[in-house]
Amino acid sequence: MIYMKKRIISFILCISILFSGCYSYKDINKVLFVTSFVVDIDNNNEPIIYLETFKPYRSNISGSEKGQRIVYRGTGKTVHEVIRNIGLSSSFRIDGTQSKAIIFTTKAAEYGIDKFIDFFHRHQEGLIRQYIAIYDGDVEKLLQTQIKSEEYIGLFLADLMDNIKVSSKAVKLSMNDYLNERVMESTACIMSLIRLDETQMENLITIDGGAIIKNDKMVNKLPKSESQAYNFLADRIEGGTLEIPHPKEKDKFITLEILKSKTKNKIEKKDNIVELTKKIKVKTTLTGTQSPMNFTEEELNIIKARAEYNIKKFSREVFEKYKNENIDIFDVADIYNRKYHKEDSKNILKNTILKVDADVKIEGSSNKFDYSK
Structure with a gap:
């Protein structure tokens, strides 16, 4: 009898520990989930961060889960300061645990990824499985692009990378891969280079070869x-x-x-x-x-x-x-x-x-x- 009581108590404790971190419907309506981070710099080489976020909410009519895409822009001296500044203009808590991609503009990559990457590595919500890419083009045009197959650029890019095996001419790199590459003897690696493909019936994001990174800086392009x-x-x-x-x-x-x-x-x-x-x-x-x-x-x-x-x-x-x-x-x-x-x-x-x-x-x-x- 005593043994059974111990087992029941242990089971209850395990359940309470395992499910204590889950969001309830009430909590989830107060959170903004980041789907992608876009990093650019201004003329003073200070970071400009764009957050593509998903705002979930529960429909009062059907009771089903829906969501809204919201893009935030922030500036500051460091990435962490920028994220905090963005938080001041949002009534919801920003959560980075669902991010699918970190996108650097060519301008930011040429200045130096090492100036920004440490935040994504050290932050407790940082994910090493998300993809890293370099974007060649107008960053605001990228974020204004409406892709019919997938509303969120971060999710579209993740699907694009996961589907990369259909082409032997595409290059992909995850956060984990990059963290390993940057401490290797060669000090060089290739990141996906993406751009908007305006030759299609609608604007789409395409992988256009790779960006050559050496000592955390973009030094050249690898043609397709x-x-x-x-x-x-x-x-x-x-x-x-x-x-x-x-x-x-x-x-x-x-x-x-x-x-x-x-x-x-x-x-x-x-x-x-x-x-x-x-x-x-x-x-x-x-x-x-x-x-x-x-x-x-x-x-x-x-x-x-x-x-x-x-x-x-x-x-x-x-x-x-x-x-x-x-x-x-x-x-x-x-x-x-x-x-x-x-x-x-x-x-x-x-x-x-x-x-x-x-x-x-x-x-x-x-x-x-x-x-x-």
Whole structure:
């Protein structure tokens, strides 16, 4: 009997502890949930923060949960001061636990992300799983954009990042990833670069390559045309396509869908030269051709060879470009440091030679390997 009483008391205590932090309907109507933070700077390099918020409320008519989008703008000397200043103009408590994205303008990123990121890292409501992106364009135009598929920019951006595997040319980075990258030997990483796509029937947010961050500052842009090669080298391919020149028809292409990709590193020091070998294995399937083919074994081998050639060619070109600029977006210093941890790896990139070993496997699509008129 005493044992049962102890179990009941323990159960009641557990329930009270577990559910004490939950919002009641009465409480939730007094809270503004931030869906995204947008960080800009003024002419004095002081932060301008935009908060995209969700104001929940309970409908008196239907009894269902609805909400309202409210955007706040604040200024101050620090991010924390700005948030507090915004709080002075709101009758609701601002809650950052539901934020999906932190967006920096190119102006703020070029000035230095380190001036602002510490608040999002240290604050008790900060989330390391939210995405970080750089926005290239007019920030107020971004916040005034109405996207039919998703009212909230923060939620739209999170869905966009989660759906990134459909393209091998897109780049994404979470808060957690960035906090890890900024303390690595290479001191450089790639963030998503977003902009408004005004070529569509309605304005949409699109990922337009990447922003190159070195020592917490944006120093350059990674064009979309180079993003796929970067993703192969960095082992960040989740899906996408390869467009291969047609073996027989000029200006025609064959499309391979990437099903799986894996990149392994091998690094060797030879005198004053470092050889970095990237072994890239790609599993693909045929998804289309712009001109008829029989897809014989010989033709499939030609397609395979051309796919491997393109991966090697573009990977080497991108590597050499940023090697010459001394921007280690490929984490060469960290790869070297893991094997030769007692040696200095600070400027190892300039002495590194890249070798790329690509292996593309082609599978059929719906068991159909031919295409004829």
